Amino acid sequence: MATALHAERNEGGIATAIGILAQRFGDRLSRSEALRRQHAHTTTWIPNEPADAVLFAESTEEVGEAVRICAAHSVPVIAYGAGSSLEGHLNAPFGGLSIDLSRMNRVIAVHPEDLDCVVQAGITRKELNQQIRATGLFFPIDPGADASLGGMAATRASGTNAVRYGTMKDNVVNVTAVMADGTVIRTAQRAKKTSAGYDLTRLLVGSEGTLGIMTELTLRLHGIPPAISAAICSFPTVEAACNAVIATIQYGLPVARIELLDELQVRASNTYSGLDLPETPTLLLEFHGTESGVAEQVGTFGEIAAEHGGGNFRWATREEERARLWQARHDAYWAVRTLRPGGSVLATDVCVPISRLAEAVAGAKAECERLGLIAPIVGHVGDGNFHLSVLVDTEDPVEFRAVESLLGWLAERAIALDGTCTGEHGVGQGKMKYLERELGPALAVMRSIKMALDPQNIMNPGKIVRL
Template sequence: MPVTAQSNVRAVGDVRAAIEALQGRFGERLSMAQAVRAQHGNTTTWHPNQPPDAVVFAETTEEVADIVRVCAGHDVPVIAFGTGTSLEGQVNAPFGGICVDMSRMNRVLQVNAEDLDCTVQAGVTRKQLNTELRASGLFFPIDPGADASIGGMTATRASGTNAVRYGTMKDAVLSLTAVMADGTIIRTARRAKKSSAGYDLTRLLVGSEGTLGIATEITLRLHGIPEAIAGGVCPFTTLEGACNAVIATIQSGIPVARIELLDEVQVRASNAYSRLSLAETPTLFVEFHGSEAGVAEQSQRFGEIAAEFGGGPFEWTQNAEERTALWQARHDAYWACRGLRPGLETFATDVCVPISRLAECILETKADIERLGMLAPIVGHVGDGNFHTSVLVDMSDPADIARVEEFMTRLVERAIAMDGTCTGEHGVGQGKMKYLDAELGAAVEVMRAIKRALDPKNIMNPGKIVRI
């Protein structure tokens, strides 16, 4: 459900005094320009833009700490901003406050090739990191589509197309440096690959969406660039067949690196936007990593499984340019959807279910879309049971908004009933707060207790995840 407020709900603390103090410290790196403030509110979903009162461009961890101390002293909210690609209103400022823009904190601080890890500032983007890692023979596998910042990916516990093989940000982050609500700087862990020393503060902060602290430096697990990569597309006669082929592939133990589903509507959108010529039928994009012999064997075996469920032919290649074009089209799915009906807003949402319930969940969701007469392509990281719908909605039509809200509620209730989650990778933000009680029950109150303990003034990205 979209947030209904058109502007900030109310002012919190002495914003004017905080801004004056920060102006003395940061000068021209503090902006109150309307366009800059609007840019740092939510811009990627149907949630209304709720801009901060000012934006400060930080360059070091110590500067972030200074900003937080000033805000804490004046009871003013602090919202961290990476690239602004989050999908549930995480960067909105519903109570006003100061936005800390991390884009200038964009240095790769250390690469430890022998240990397969690196440390980066929060503003480094995933593409920038992989460009700098290329000469080392290593890569960072988490790829949530947009060229998101590592800090933002850490805050939302992002994943992406490679998650079925390489995991999500909770698996990739070894340690982080964070600024807490009183301006204290902490480091959550060392670089050791495992530790049993105390509470796991790293994973407490990963996925906390800036509500407990602001990650400023992140140490990441890296992987060797595979000897060989093979990938391709496989059309199916039915959506059910494509889903069941995914389930069989995962359950058979084939070490697939990526396996993505596009329904026929998404294929049509991607053909038009990305200039593809795929058959407009449910389709899987698949990729394998390993040795030359290994990827050839895995590709052949997948083709055999796909054929059992009405799929094929599976056309695969090791040509890097062809594979890059294919996965760029997959990452551009959101923008392709917007082109289906220009002028409408696109509301991207996701759920995740156990892999054994994947086909059932997607087919029931597809039936809902057709019953409600909606335009909502389905696409997903189906190898781990995570799929998305990009709902096109006319925000000037109350009946259309009501249909989308009904659809969203039914989608989440369906996923939770299947022992799944209301969000596989988009996070909670503002949009999915109302579903947490149904999914987690009494655990939500534990989250509130943690929030109160670490942020007693409720200044760290308030109005997200849990209400205080």
């Protein structure tokens, strides 16, 4: 049966398992076509492939029970958080069960003295920060979308704060996970470091639900800075902006956020978010620390920017001003649509060593122009990660082929620059084809791990590695 799952649907097993689950969970199991399609939602070019049913789980024990039923009948299981993933992670190419964790949204415990908390996987980052604000702490990983924390861990999410606070792999201490046979494990204790055995926490973080379903997480928290200042700085070219970023990072300036918007993205954001920025490549920055520390950081960055042609500085210190600025950055995907009403947006990302950033971004812009495509660029450029939002008429085969060419070229180019085909979107279905080039023999090791932990290939099959 395991071999059959790699190539076709297990019709009999699916029918039997869904019947058992319906008896056990009643109206919390839905076979509505609209709901099933919504739970396979994808904003990429990948077709929607819905599961056969959606289960709204409310506890780790229920997830474990559902997985055990599915395992007994060799039925695929796909975890669902907030549906914000971008590479077909939620699709069910072989059918099966989608387990929606959105009702598992409690903060289980907060330990302010230890700077950590324990949460259920379905809570979103905004909900968590609202609930812990009174402690003077916050969770810094900010991918833009109000994603669930379980989904963020599964895709090893990053975001605007990563240059200072790291990514999900740096901020997840422990996970509780349901494995492919329904067994529930904890990967670690709450200690800040450990040398006790394999690092199962980081094995599961970034595994995209292909090894197990994370149901609880212990997360690192950080103190809310006493002083925060945001800045906007324009540059004559993307190369100049990127070179300013490279110099800033190499100088060791502890900037909290440093984001790039090219001239097309600035134009779109001005229209959509009501900004009035000069339509030239622009950096958005944020500095955290004490009043004097932030002032020193701002002054130092001003000197670096001036050396690379930066100017038109604007500052935002009031919380509402900063919130408006960063909301505009987070709305970049939707803003892009104003550049071509009726067009579709295909989002992709790559990441390169910081020293190759200017070369990579300039090359991407040149390739877009060569192919005649409109593709605004934004990026968490402090760690070498940038995104293209490609506007396309998906009904035009010539244009669609051009977009496919661009996506392939960008991934291959990033890898050639010692980078990666994805800095934070993950692999899913969309980027599996690039892993052989990027990882080489290591991909065979990944397959071995997958087969050892999930011998029936029921945990989110058809993602990351082909078996």
